[in-house]
Amino acid sequence: xxxxxxxxxxxxxxxxxxxxxxxxxxxxxxxxxxxxxxxxxxxxxxxxxxxxxxxxxxxxxxxxxxxxxxxxxxxxxxxxxxxxxxxxxxxxxxxxxxxxxxxxxxxxxxxxxxxxxxxxxxxxxxxxxxxxxxxxxxxxxxxxxxxxxxxxxxxxxxxxxxxxxxxxxxxxxxxxxxxxxxxxxxxxxxxxxxxxxxxxxxxxxxxxxxxxxxxxxxxxxxxxxxxxxxxxxxxxxxxxxxxxxxxxxxxxxxxxxx
Amino acid sequence: xxxxxxxxxxxxxxxxxxxxxxxxxxxxxxxxxxxxxxxxxxxxxxxxxxxxxxxxxxxxxxxxxxxxxxxxxxxxxxxxxxxxxxxxxxxxxxxxxxxxxxxxxxxxxxxxxxxxxxxxxxxxxxxxxxxxxxxxxxxxxxxxxxxxxxxxxxxxxxxxxxxxxxxxxxxxxxxxxxxxxxxxxxxxxxxxxxxxxxxxxxxxxxxxxxxxxxxxxxxxxxxxxxxxxxxxxxxxxxxxxxxxxxxxxxxxxxxxxx
Numbered sequence: 001x002x003x004x005x006x007x008x009x010x011x012x013x014x015x016x017x018x019x020x021x022x023x024x025x026x027x028x029x030x031x032x033x034x035x036x037x038x039x040x041x042x043x044x045x046x047x048x049x050x051x052x053x054x055x056x057x058x059x060x061x062x063x064x065x066x067x068x069x070x071x072x073x074x075x076x077x078x079x080x081x082x083x084x085x086x087x088x089x090x091x092x093x094x095x096x097x098x099x100x101x102x103x104x105x106x107x108x109x110x111x112x113x114x115x116x117x118x119x120x121x122x123x124x125x126x127x128x129x130x131x132x133x134x135x136x137x138x139x140x141x142x143x144x145x146x147x148x149x150x151x152x153x154x155x156x157x158x159x160x161x162x163x164x165x166x167x168x169x170x171x172x173x174x175x176x177x178x179x180x181x182x183x184x185x186x187x188x189x190x191x192x193x194x195x196x197x198x199x200x201x202x203x204x205x206x207x208x209x210x211x212x213x214x215x216x217x218x219x220x221x222x223x224x225x226x227x228x229x230x231x232x233x234x235x236x237x238x239x240x241x242x243x244x245x246x247x248x249x250x251x252x253x254x255x256x257x258x
Numbered sequence: 259x260x261x262x263x264x265x266x267x268x269x270x271x272x273x274x275x276x277x278x279x280x281x282x283x284x285x286x287x288x289x290x291x292x293x294x295x296x297x298x299x300x301x302x303x304x305x306x307x308x309x310x311x312x313x314x315x316x317x318x319x320x321x322x323x324x325x326x327x328x329x330x331x332x333x334x335x336x337x338x339x340x341x342x343x344x345x346x347x348x349x350x351x352x353x354x355x356x357x358x359x360x361x362x363x364x365x366x367x368x369x370x371x372x373x374x375x376x377x378x379x380x381x382x383x384x385x386x387x388x389x390x391x392x393x394x395x396x397x398x399x400x401x402x403x404x405x406x407x408x409x410x411x412x413x414x415x416x417x418x419x420x421x422x423x424x425x426x427x428x429x430x431x432x433x434x435x436x437x438x439x440x441x442x443x444x445x446x447x448x449x450x451x452x453x454x455x456x457x458x459x460x461x462x463x464x465x466x467x468x469x470x471x472x473x474x475x476x477x478x479x480x481x482x483x484x485x486x487x488x489x490x491x492x493x494x495x496x497x498x499x500x501x502x503x504x505x506x507x508x509x510x511x512x513x514x515x516x
Binding site for chain 2 (some may be wrong): 043057124128129131132133134157159161162195197214231232233234236237239240241243247248251252255257258
Protein backbone atom coordinates (compact mmCIF):
# COMPACT_ATOMS: atom_id res chain seq x y z
CA UNK A 1 0.00 0.00 0.00
CA UNK A 2 1.42 3.38 -1.00
CA UNK A 3 2.16 5.66 1.92
CA UNK A 4 1.33 9.35 2.24
CA UNK A 5 3.69 11.22 4.53
CA UNK A 6 2.87 14.84 3.73
CA UNK A 7 -0.12 16.91 4.75
CA UNK A 8 0.34 18.78 1.48
CA UNK A 9 -0.21 15.68 -0.64
CA UNK A 10 -2.68 16.54 -3.43
CA UNK A 11 -5.04 13.68 -2.54
CA UNK A 12 -5.19 14.81 1.08
CA UNK A 13 -5.88 18.40 0.10
CA UNK A 14 -8.60 17.21 -2.29
CA UNK A 15 -10.26 15.13 0.46
CA UNK A 16 -10.16 18.04 2.92
CA UNK A 17 -11.75 20.33 0.35
CA UNK A 18 -14.56 17.80 -0.17
CA UNK A 19 -15.12 17.70 3.59
CA UNK A 20 -15.27 21.48 3.88
CA UNK A 21 -17.15 22.68 0.81
CA UNK A 22 -20.62 21.77 -0.40
CA UNK A 23 -20.02 23.57 -3.69
CA UNK A 24 -16.87 21.52 -4.28
CA UNK A 25 -18.71 18.29 -3.44
CA UNK A 26 -21.36 19.21 -6.00
CA UNK A 27 -18.95 20.21 -8.75
CA UNK A 28 -16.83 17.07 -8.23
CA UNK A 29 -19.73 14.66 -7.67
CA UNK A 30 -17.82 13.20 -4.74
CA UNK A 31 -17.94 13.32 -0.96
CA UNK A 32 -15.64 12.57 1.97
CA UNK A 33 -16.43 10.48 5.04
CA UNK A 34 -14.55 9.22 8.06
CA UNK A 35 -15.14 6.37 10.46
CA UNK A 36 -14.24 2.72 10.90
CA UNK A 37 -17.89 1.68 10.67
CA UNK A 38 -19.19 4.49 8.50
CA UNK A 39 -16.82 4.01 5.54
CA UNK A 40 -17.59 0.29 5.00
CA UNK A 41 -21.29 1.05 5.52
CA UNK A 42 -21.22 3.75 2.83
CA UNK A 43 -19.21 1.50 0.51
CA UNK A 44 -22.12 -0.98 0.46
CA UNK A 45 -24.12 1.45 -1.68
CA UNK A 46 -21.80 4.22 -2.94
CA UNK A 47 -18.66 3.83 -5.04
CA UNK A 48 -15.57 4.09 -2.82
CA UNK A 49 -12.76 5.63 -4.88
CA UNK A 50 -10.05 6.26 -2.31
CA UNK A 51 -9.49 4.88 1.18
CA UNK A 52 -6.99 6.45 3.60
CA UNK A 53 -5.89 4.35 6.58
CA UNK A 54 -3.52 4.82 9.47
CA UNK A 55 -1.24 1.86 10.26
CA UNK A 56 -3.12 1.37 13.55
CA UNK A 57 -6.50 1.24 11.78
CA UNK A 58 -5.19 -1.18 9.13
CA UNK A 59 -3.92 -3.48 11.87
CA UNK A 60 -7.08 -3.21 13.97
CA UNK A 61 -9.48 -3.78 11.04
CA UNK A 62 -7.84 -6.12 8.51
CA UNK A 63 -11.21 -6.47 6.77
CA UNK A 64 -10.92 -2.91 5.49
CA UNK A 65 -8.38 -4.25 2.99
CA UNK A 66 -11.25 -5.96 1.16
CA UNK A 67 -12.94 -2.66 0.35
CA UNK A 68 -12.79 -1.44 -3.26
CA UNK A 69 -10.90 1.62 -4.53
CA UNK A 70 -7.30 2.79 -4.18
CA UNK A 71 -5.92 2.41 -0.65
CA UNK A 72 -3.29 4.63 0.95
CA UNK A 73 -1.53 4.37 4.28
CA UNK A 74 -1.40 7.79 5.96
CA UNK A 75 0.90 8.88 8.75
CA UNK A 76 -0.79 10.01 11.97
CA UNK A 77 -0.10 13.70 11.41
CA UNK A 78 -1.72 13.39 7.96
CA UNK A 79 -4.73 11.59 9.49
CA UNK A 80 -5.02 14.44 11.99
CA UNK A 81 -5.47 16.85 9.09
CA UNK A 82 -8.23 14.69 7.57
CA UNK A 83 -10.00 14.13 10.89
CA UNK A 84 -13.04 16.19 11.84
CA UNK A 85 -13.81 14.55 15.18
CA UNK A 86 -12.00 14.64 18.54
CA UNK A 87 -11.07 10.92 18.58
CA UNK A 88 -10.45 9.98 14.94
CA UNK A 89 -10.43 6.29 14.03
CA UNK A 90 -7.92 6.60 11.20
CA UNK A 91 -10.28 5.51 8.40
CA UNK A 92 -11.29 7.99 5.69
CA UNK A 93 -12.84 7.61 2.25
CA UNK A 94 -13.63 9.54 -0.90
CA UNK A 95 -16.86 8.33 -2.53
CA UNK A 96 -18.82 9.09 -5.69
CA UNK A 97 -22.04 10.88 -4.79
CA UNK A 98 -25.08 8.91 -5.99
CA UNK A 99 -26.99 11.16 -8.42
CA UNK A 100 -30.76 11.26 -8.18
CA UNK A 101 -33.39 13.57 -9.66
CA UNK A 102 -37.07 14.32 -9.16
CA UNK A 103 -37.80 12.33 -12.32
CA UNK A 104 -37.18 9.15 -10.33
CA UNK A 105 -40.07 9.90 -7.98
CA UNK A 106 -42.73 7.31 -8.81
CA UNK A 107 -46.48 7.21 -8.19
CA UNK A 108 -47.36 4.99 -5.25
CA UNK A 109 -44.04 5.65 -3.49
CA UNK A 110 -43.29 6.96 -0.03
CA UNK A 111 -41.25 10.17 0.23
CA UNK A 112 -39.94 12.58 2.82
CA UNK A 113 -39.44 16.24 1.89
CA UNK A 114 -37.51 18.62 4.12
CA UNK A 115 -37.73 22.40 3.83
CA UNK A 116 -35.02 24.47 5.47
CA UNK A 117 -34.00 21.85 8.06
CA UNK A 118 -30.64 23.36 8.93
CA UNK A 119 -29.27 21.10 11.62
CA UNK A 120 -27.07 18.33 10.16
CA UNK A 121 -27.98 16.08 13.08
CA UNK A 122 -31.69 16.40 12.33
CA UNK A 123 -31.24 15.86 8.57
CA UNK A 124 -29.04 12.82 9.26
CA UNK A 125 -31.48 11.38 11.80
CA UNK A 126 -34.39 11.81 9.39
CA UNK A 127 -32.47 10.14 6.55
CA UNK A 128 -31.79 7.21 8.88
CA UNK A 129 -35.44 6.95 9.97
CA UNK A 130 -36.65 7.22 6.35
CA UNK A 131 -34.36 4.34 5.34
CA UNK A 132 -35.44 2.33 8.41
CA UNK A 133 -39.14 2.75 7.67
CA UNK A 134 -39.08 1.83 4.01
CA UNK A 135 -39.27 5.22 2.34
CA UNK A 136 -38.40 5.46 -1.36
CA UNK A 137 -36.56 8.76 -1.29
CA UNK A 138 -35.87 12.04 0.48
CA UNK A 139 -36.12 15.48 -1.13
CA UNK A 140 -34.20 18.37 0.41
CA UNK A 141 -35.02 21.99 -0.38
CA UNK A 142 -32.41 24.71 -0.59
CA UNK A 143 -31.37 25.78 2.90
CA UNK A 144 -31.27 22.24 4.32
CA UNK A 145 -28.07 20.89 5.83
CA UNK A 146 -26.03 19.17 3.11
CA UNK A 147 -26.70 15.40 3.10
CA UNK A 148 -23.07 14.52 2.30
CA UNK A 149 -21.44 16.93 4.75
CA UNK A 150 -19.39 15.07 7.39
CA UNK A 151 -21.73 15.88 10.31
CA UNK A 152 -24.83 14.80 8.41
CA UNK A 153 -23.14 11.57 7.30
CA UNK A 154 -22.27 10.77 10.91
CA UNK A 155 -25.84 11.36 12.09
CA UNK A 156 -27.31 9.35 9.22
CA UNK A 157 -24.84 6.52 9.85
CA UNK A 158 -24.61 5.91 6.13
CA UNK A 159 -28.35 5.99 5.42
CA UNK A 160 -27.78 8.86 2.97
CA UNK A 161 -26.68 6.34 0.33
CA UNK A 162 -29.27 3.71 1.24
CA UNK A 163 -32.12 5.60 -0.37
CA UNK A 164 -32.28 8.24 -3.13
CA UNK A 165 -31.57 11.74 -1.79
CA UNK A 166 -32.63 14.51 -4.14
CA UNK A 167 -31.39 18.05 -3.62
CA UNK A 168 -34.00 20.44 -5.03
CA UNK A 169 -34.47 24.21 -4.99
CA UNK A 170 -37.61 25.81 -3.60
CA UNK A 171 -40.16 23.40 -2.12
CA UNK A 172 -43.56 24.57 -3.51
CA UNK A 173 -42.86 23.62 -7.16
CA UNK A 174 -41.51 20.25 -5.97
CA UNK A 175 -44.80 19.62 -4.16
CA UNK A 176 -46.64 20.54 -7.35
CA UNK A 177 -44.62 17.98 -9.31
CA UNK A 178 -45.27 15.22 -6.76
CA UNK A 179 -48.99 15.94 -6.71
CA UNK A 180 -49.13 15.74 -10.50
CA UNK A 181 -47.83 12.19 -10.09
CA UNK A 182 -50.74 11.46 -7.78
CA UNK A 183 -48.67 11.52 -4.57
CA UNK A 184 -50.52 12.98 -1.61
CA UNK A 185 -48.41 15.64 0.10
CA UNK A 186 -48.93 16.03 3.84
CA UNK A 187 -47.52 19.12 5.54
CA UNK A 188 -46.49 18.78 9.18
CA UNK A 189 -47.99 21.86 10.81
CA UNK A 190 -49.56 22.77 14.12
CA UNK A 191 -52.55 24.74 12.92
CA UNK A 192 -55.68 23.73 11.02
CA UNK A 193 -54.28 20.22 10.91
CA UNK A 194 -55.44 16.65 11.38
CA UNK A 195 -54.10 14.64 14.34
CA UNK A 196 -51.59 12.09 13.07
CA UNK A 197 -53.47 9.16 14.62
CA UNK A 198 -56.37 9.77 12.20
CA UNK A 199 -54.22 10.35 9.10
CA UNK A 200 -54.05 7.62 6.48
CA UNK A 201 -52.01 7.50 3.31
CA UNK A 202 -53.89 7.06 0.05
CA UNK A 203 -53.01 4.42 -2.57
CA UNK A 204 -51.33 6.98 -4.87
CA UNK A 205 -48.34 7.39 -2.58
CA UNK A 206 -47.46 9.82 0.15
CA UNK A 207 -44.94 12.56 0.80
CA UNK A 208 -44.40 13.78 4.37
CA UNK A 209 -43.27 17.42 4.30
CA UNK A 210 -41.36 18.79 7.32
CA UNK A 211 -40.13 22.33 7.94
CA UNK A 212 -37.31 23.99 9.81
CA UNK A 213 -36.61 23.63 13.52
CA UNK A 214 -37.59 27.18 14.41
CA UNK A 215 -40.14 28.33 11.84
CA UNK A 216 -41.70 25.15 10.50
CA UNK A 217 -42.89 25.09 6.91
CA UNK A 218 -43.36 28.22 4.84
CA UNK A 219 -46.94 29.30 4.14
CA UNK A 220 -46.35 28.72 0.42
CA UNK A 221 -45.34 25.10 1.03
CA UNK A 222 -48.28 24.43 3.35
CA UNK A 223 -50.60 25.91 0.71
CA UNK A 224 -49.04 23.70 -1.98
CA UNK A 225 -49.71 20.49 0.00
CA UNK A 226 -52.92 18.44 -0.02
CA UNK A 227 -53.45 18.70 3.72
CA UNK A 228 -51.73 19.18 7.05
CA UNK A 229 -51.09 16.76 9.91
CA UNK A 230 -49.83 17.32 13.43
CA UNK A 231 -48.55 15.16 16.25
CA UNK A 232 -50.97 15.75 19.11
CA UNK A 233 -49.28 16.50 22.44
CA UNK A 234 -50.19 17.43 25.98
CA UNK A 235 -49.61 21.05 27.00
CA UNK A 236 -46.74 19.98 29.26
CA UNK A 237 -44.19 20.54 26.49
CA UNK A 238 -44.00 23.28 23.90
CA UNK A 239 -42.60 21.22 21.06
CA UNK A 240 -40.72 18.10 20.11
CA UNK A 241 -37.25 17.99 18.63
CA UNK A 242 -37.46 18.07 14.81
CA UNK A 243 -35.71 14.70 14.44
CA UNK A 244 -38.11 13.08 16.91
CA UNK A 245 -41.26 14.61 15.45
CA UNK A 246 -40.23 13.74 11.89
CA UNK A 247 -39.31 10.17 12.81
CA UNK A 248 -42.73 9.65 14.41
CA UNK A 249 -44.38 10.86 11.19
CA UNK A 250 -42.17 8.48 9.17
CA UNK A 251 -43.03 5.59 11.47
CA UNK A 252 -46.75 6.36 11.07
CA UNK A 253 -46.47 6.25 7.26
CA UNK A 254 -44.01 3.33 7.23
CA UNK A 255 -43.76 0.87 4.38
CA UNK A 256 -46.05 -2.12 4.01
CA UNK A 257 -44.94 -5.09 6.07
CA UNK A 258 -43.28 -3.06 8.83
CA UNK B 259 -31.66 43.50 43.77
CA UNK B 260 -28.55 42.49 45.70
CA UNK B 261 -25.42 42.23 43.57
CA UNK B 262 -22.84 39.44 43.65
CA UNK B 263 -19.41 40.59 42.54
CA UNK B 264 -17.20 37.70 43.66
CA UNK B 265 -16.77 34.28 42.13
CA UNK B 266 -16.08 33.05 45.65
CA UNK B 267 -19.50 34.05 46.94
CA UNK B 268 -20.99 31.16 48.94
CA UNK B 269 -24.22 31.09 46.90
CA UNK B 270 -22.25 30.89 43.66
CA UNK B 271 -20.07 28.09 44.98
CA UNK B 272 -23.17 26.24 46.16
CA UNK B 273 -24.83 26.56 42.74
CA UNK B 274 -21.69 25.34 40.96
CA UNK B 275 -21.52 22.32 43.24
CA UNK B 276 -25.16 21.47 42.45
CA UNK B 277 -24.34 21.67 38.73
CA UNK B 278 -21.33 19.40 39.06
CA UNK B 279 -22.31 16.72 41.56
CA UNK B 280 -25.21 14.29 41.46
CA UNK B 281 -24.49 13.20 45.02
CA UNK B 282 -24.66 16.82 46.20
CA UNK B 283 -27.94 17.37 44.30
CA UNK B 284 -29.39 14.33 46.02
CA UNK B 285 -28.21 15.22 49.52
CA UNK B 286 -29.42 18.82 49.16
CA UNK B 287 -32.68 18.02 47.35
CA UNK B 288 -31.93 20.84 44.93
CA UNK B 289 -30.70 21.27 41.38
CA UNK B 290 -29.19 24.00 39.22
CA UNK B 291 -30.29 25.08 35.76
CA UNK B 292 -29.38 27.79 33.29
CA UNK B 293 -31.17 29.38 30.40
CA UNK B 294 -33.47 32.28 29.63
CA UNK B 295 -36.28 29.95 28.55
CA UNK B 296 -35.40 26.92 30.67
CA UNK B 297 -35.47 28.63 34.09
CA UNK B 298 -38.99 30.10 33.72
CA UNK B 299 -40.15 26.80 32.22
CA UNK B 300 -38.81 24.85 35.22
CA UNK B 301 -40.29 27.41 37.63
CA UNK B 302 -43.79 26.52 36.37
CA UNK B 303 -43.58 23.19 38.17
CA UNK B 304 -40.56 23.22 40.54
CA UNK B 305 -39.89 25.61 43.39
CA UNK B 306 -37.39 28.27 42.30
CA UNK B 307 -35.36 29.29 45.36
CA UNK B 308 -32.63 31.47 43.89
CA UNK B 309 -32.33 33.27 40.56
CA UNK B 310 -29.03 34.72 39.34
CA UNK B 311 -29.17 37.29 36.53
CA UNK B 312 -26.66 39.37 34.64
CA UNK B 313 -27.58 43.02 34.10
CA UNK B 314 -27.91 42.33 30.36
CA UNK B 315 -30.33 39.45 30.97
CA UNK B 316 -32.40 41.48 33.43
CA UNK B 317 -32.71 44.25 30.88
CA UNK B 318 -33.49 41.93 27.98
CA UNK B 319 -36.10 39.88 29.88
CA UNK B 320 -37.90 42.16 32.35
CA UNK B 321 -40.48 39.39 32.87
CA UNK B 322 -37.91 37.35 34.77
CA UNK B 323 -38.44 39.78 37.66
CA UNK B 324 -41.87 38.21 38.21
CA UNK B 325 -40.37 34.80 39.00
CA UNK B 326 -40.46 33.65 42.64
CA UNK B 327 -37.45 33.16 44.93
CA UNK B 328 -34.55 35.39 45.88
CA UNK B 329 -33.02 37.26 42.95
CA UNK B 330 -29.38 38.31 42.65
CA UNK B 331 -27.62 40.40 40.04
CA UNK B 332 -24.31 38.77 39.08
CA UNK B 333 -21.38 40.41 37.34
CA UNK B 334 -20.36 38.91 34.00
CA UNK B 335 -17.24 37.20 35.38
CA UNK B 336 -19.40 35.56 38.05
CA UNK B 337 -21.92 34.46 35.39
CA UNK B 338 -19.02 32.96 33.44
CA UNK B 339 -18.27 30.73 36.43
CA UNK B 340 -21.89 29.54 36.63
CA UNK B 341 -22.21 29.00 32.88
CA UNK B 342 -21.87 25.52 31.39
CA UNK B 343 -22.52 26.38 27.74
CA UNK B 344 -20.44 28.31 25.17
CA UNK B 345 -22.90 31.22 24.80
CA UNK B 346 -24.46 31.69 28.25
CA UNK B 347 -27.68 33.72 28.49
CA UNK B 348 -27.00 35.10 31.95
CA UNK B 349 -29.98 33.41 33.67
CA UNK B 350 -29.39 30.73 36.32
CA UNK B 351 -31.57 29.18 38.98
CA UNK B 352 -31.45 26.92 42.02
CA UNK B 353 -34.59 24.80 42.34
CA UNK B 354 -36.01 22.29 44.83
CA UNK B 355 -35.98 18.82 43.30
CA UNK B 356 -39.49 17.36 43.17
CA UNK B 357 -39.46 14.14 45.22
CA UNK B 358 -41.26 11.10 43.85
CA UNK B 359 -41.27 7.43 44.81
CA UNK B 360 -42.43 4.15 43.33
CA UNK B 361 -45.37 4.22 45.74
CA UNK B 362 -46.95 6.88 43.54
CA UNK B 363 -47.13 4.51 40.58
CA UNK B 364 -50.82 3.79 40.11
CA UNK B 365 -52.67 0.96 38.35
CA UNK B 366 -53.97 2.04 34.95
CA UNK B 367 -51.17 4.57 34.44
CA UNK B 368 -48.66 4.93 31.64
CA UNK B 369 -44.97 4.72 32.56
CA UNK B 370 -41.57 4.78 30.94
CA UNK B 371 -38.69 2.88 32.57
CA UNK B 372 -35.08 3.40 31.46
CA UNK B 373 -32.31 0.96 32.28
CA UNK B 374 -28.73 2.17 31.93
CA UNK B 375 -29.47 4.92 29.39
CA UNK B 376 -26.26 6.87 29.86
CA UNK B 377 -26.49 9.70 27.38
CA UNK B 378 -28.00 12.84 28.98
CA UNK B 379 -29.35 13.89 25.59
CA UNK B 380 -31.27 10.63 25.22
CA UNK B 381 -32.64 10.71 28.78
CA UNK B 382 -33.69 14.35 28.31
CA UNK B 383 -35.30 13.64 24.95
CA UNK B 384 -37.24 10.69 26.37
CA UNK B 385 -38.45 12.74 29.36
CA UNK B 386 -39.70 15.36 26.90
CA UNK B 387 -41.47 12.79 24.72
CA UNK B 388 -43.01 11.09 27.78
CA UNK B 389 -44.42 14.44 28.96
CA UNK B 390 -45.63 15.24 25.44
CA UNK B 391 -47.46 11.95 25.04
CA UNK B 392 -49.31 11.93 28.35
CA UNK B 393 -47.20 9.54 30.40
CA UNK B 394 -47.71 9.50 34.17
CA UNK B 395 -44.11 9.05 35.20
CA UNK B 396 -40.60 7.96 34.30
CA UNK B 397 -38.50 5.50 36.29
CA UNK B 398 -34.71 5.59 35.92
CA UNK B 399 -32.52 2.67 36.99
CA UNK B 400 -29.08 3.15 38.46
CA UNK B 401 -26.59 3.91 35.70
CA UNK B 402 -28.90 6.27 33.81
CA UNK B 403 -27.84 9.86 33.15
CA UNK B 404 -28.99 12.05 36.05
CA UNK B 405 -32.34 13.72 35.23
CA UNK B 406 -31.41 17.00 36.95
CA UNK B 407 -27.89 17.28 35.55
CA UNK B 408 -27.46 20.42 33.41
CA UNK B 409 -27.13 18.54 30.10
CA UNK B 410 -30.20 16.40 30.75
CA UNK B 411 -32.23 19.45 31.76
CA UNK B 412 -31.29 21.18 28.52
CA UNK B 413 -32.30 18.18 26.41
CA UNK B 414 -35.57 17.73 28.31
CA UNK B 415 -36.33 21.47 28.01
CA UNK B 416 -37.84 21.42 31.46
CA UNK B 417 -39.96 18.29 30.99
CA UNK B 418 -38.13 16.67 33.94
CA UNK B 419 -40.39 18.59 36.33
CA UNK B 420 -43.56 18.21 34.26
CA UNK B 421 -44.02 14.57 35.20
CA UNK B 422 -42.87 12.45 38.16
CA UNK B 423 -39.31 11.21 37.70
CA UNK B 424 -38.39 8.35 40.02
CA UNK B 425 -34.77 7.36 40.52
CA UNK B 426 -34.67 3.66 41.40
CA UNK B 427 -31.92 1.09 41.86
CA UNK B 428 -31.84 -2.12 39.84
CA UNK B 429 -34.62 -2.51 37.28
CA UNK B 430 -35.89 -6.11 37.72
CA UNK B 431 -37.44 -5.59 41.21
CA UNK B 432 -39.03 -2.35 39.96
CA UNK B 433 -40.67 -4.29 37.13
CA UNK B 434 -41.91 -6.81 39.71
CA UNK B 435 -43.50 -4.04 41.75
CA UNK B 436 -45.23 -2.52 38.71
CA UNK B 437 -46.57 -5.90 37.63
CA UNK B 438 -47.99 -6.51 41.11
CA UNK B 439 -50.01 -3.31 40.54
CA UNK B 440 -51.38 -4.85 37.35
CA UNK B 441 -49.27 -2.73 35.01
CA UNK B 442 -48.14 -4.57 31.89
CA UNK B 443 -44.40 -4.19 31.39
CA UNK B 444 -43.19 -4.22 27.77
CA UNK B 445 -39.48 -4.64 27.13
CA UNK B 446 -38.07 -3.03 23.98
CA UNK B 447 -35.89 -5.76 22.50
CA UNK B 448 -34.97 -7.02 19.05
CA UNK B 449 -35.33 -10.75 19.58
CA UNK B 450 -38.35 -12.95 20.25
CA UNK B 451 -40.47 -9.81 20.19
CA UNK B 452 -43.75 -8.59 18.80
CA UNK B 453 -43.72 -5.87 16.10
CA UNK B 454 -44.83 -2.58 17.64
CA UNK B 455 -47.67 -2.11 15.14
CA UNK B 456 -49.44 -5.16 16.61
CA UNK B 457 -48.83 -4.30 20.27
CA UNK B 458 -51.73 -3.00 22.33
CA UNK B 459 -51.74 -1.79 25.91
CA UNK B 460 -54.07 -3.55 28.33
CA UNK B 461 -56.53 -1.73 30.63
CA UNK B 462 -54.33 -2.26 33.70
CA UNK B 463 -51.74 0.27 32.57
CA UNK B 464 -48.50 -0.02 30.65
CA UNK B 465 -44.82 0.48 31.28
CA UNK B 466 -42.45 0.78 28.30
CA UNK B 467 -38.99 -0.45 29.31
CA UNK B 468 -35.97 0.74 27.30
CA UNK B 469 -32.32 -0.24 27.68
CA UNK B 470 -28.97 1.35 27.08
CA UNK B 471 -27.74 2.69 23.76
CA UNK B 472 -25.18 -0.01 23.20
CA UNK B 473 -26.36 -3.13 25.00
CA UNK B 474 -30.11 -2.72 25.26
CA UNK B 475 -31.89 -4.22 28.26
CA UNK B 476 -30.28 -6.76 30.56
CA UNK B 477 -31.50 -10.34 30.30
CA UNK B 478 -32.83 -10.12 33.86
CA UNK B 479 -34.98 -7.13 33.02
CA UNK B 480 -36.33 -8.69 29.82
CA UNK B 481 -37.18 -11.82 31.81
CA UNK B 482 -38.96 -9.72 34.46
CA UNK B 483 -41.24 -8.06 31.86
CA UNK B 484 -44.56 -9.42 30.54
CA UNK B 485 -43.46 -9.41 26.92
CA UNK B 486 -41.15 -7.77 24.42
CA UNK B 487 -41.86 -5.41 21.53
CA UNK B 488 -39.66 -4.16 18.71
CA UNK B 489 -39.84 -1.43 16.11
CA UNK B 490 -39.74 -3.25 12.78
CA UNK B 491 -37.25 -1.79 10.29
CA UNK B 492 -35.89 -2.47 6.83
CA UNK B 493 -32.39 -3.96 6.64
CA UNK B 494 -31.05 -0.69 5.22
CA UNK B 495 -30.13 0.56 8.69
CA UNK B 496 -28.65 -1.29 11.63
CA UNK B 497 -30.43 0.54 14.40
CA UNK B 498 -32.23 3.71 15.37
CA UNK B 499 -30.97 6.31 17.81
CA UNK B 500 -32.20 5.48 21.34
CA UNK B 501 -34.08 8.77 21.70
CA UNK B 502 -35.85 8.21 18.39
CA UNK B 503 -36.72 4.57 19.03
CA UNK B 504 -37.99 5.32 22.54
CA UNK B 505 -40.06 8.28 21.38
CA UNK B 506 -41.76 6.12 18.74
CA UNK B 507 -42.65 3.59 21.46
CA UNK B 508 -44.02 6.40 23.64
CA UNK B 509 -46.06 7.77 20.74
CA UNK B 510 -47.50 4.31 20.10
CA UNK B 511 -48.62 3.98 23.73
CA UNK B 512 -49.67 7.64 24.04
CA UNK B 513 -52.37 8.82 26.39
CA UNK B 514 -56.06 8.66 25.54
CA UNK B 515 -57.23 11.60 23.49
CA UNK B 516 -53.90 12.19 21.73
